[in-house]
Amino acid sequence: MNIKKHIPNAITCMNLLSGVLSIICVLWLNSVQWAIALIILAAVFDFFDGLAARALHVSSPIGKDLDSLADVVSFGVAPSILLFYVLQLSGNLYLALPSLLIGVFAALRLAKFNNDTRQTTSFIGLPVPSNALFWIGLSSMLYQHPFALSPYFLFPVMYIFILLFCWFMISEIPMFSFKIHGLGFKGNESRYALIILSVISIGVFHLGGFAPAVLLYILLSVIGEKKN
Secondary structure (H helix, E strand, O other): OOHHHHHHHHHHHHHHHHHHHHHHHHHOOOOHHHHHHHHHHHHHHHHHHHHHHHHHOOOOHHHHHHHHHHHHHHHHHHHHHHHHHHHHOOOOOHHHHHHHHHHHHHHHHHHHHHOOOOOOOOEEOOOHHHHHHHHHHHHHHHHHOOOOOOHHHHHHHHHHHHHHHHHHHHOOOEEOOOOOOOOOOOOOHHHHHHHHHHHHHHHHHHHHHHHHHHHHHHHHHHHHHHHO
């Protein structure tokens, strides 16, 4: 039995398990902090499963499908449930329901990605892990400052963000990948700028800093495409 070929899939399953545990933390334990931590942990596993597959030369169609299935749960369903929970704390369960669209469009994004041969070295549309990081950042801000916005202003703003990010995921907007080509600054300007400014954002806003960091990622991708 070749154990080596199962290592990336095992890491992917840890991604999936983290996503499921995140949902449990929200729905049964009412713990937003643990739910966010588990989505971040899922993102770590998502990074290392691809790294392990490339290092061990054991990529397979099954691994690719498993990775997408795990990502739907961890970066689609889990953040949508997290946002739903935070929004319904305002007292209106039904007004929070549109947050579930995030999971639906994450699935559409991944189905498109799996059948798009153009996305080998960069992305077309917002990757679902980046989408998830935006929502855990925004959910953290809302949870920590629940009275910063009135419900009459909060929900229209959230609906705009939900529709916008659902569109980002299935759009044709080119997004640069996070793979740094060498350690030189030339050719990696956008990546280094994103890393530095993201660290500053997270340092200032803590978990909430993920939201402006993802907005910056989208902005830098659009600027880079216009230059090209």
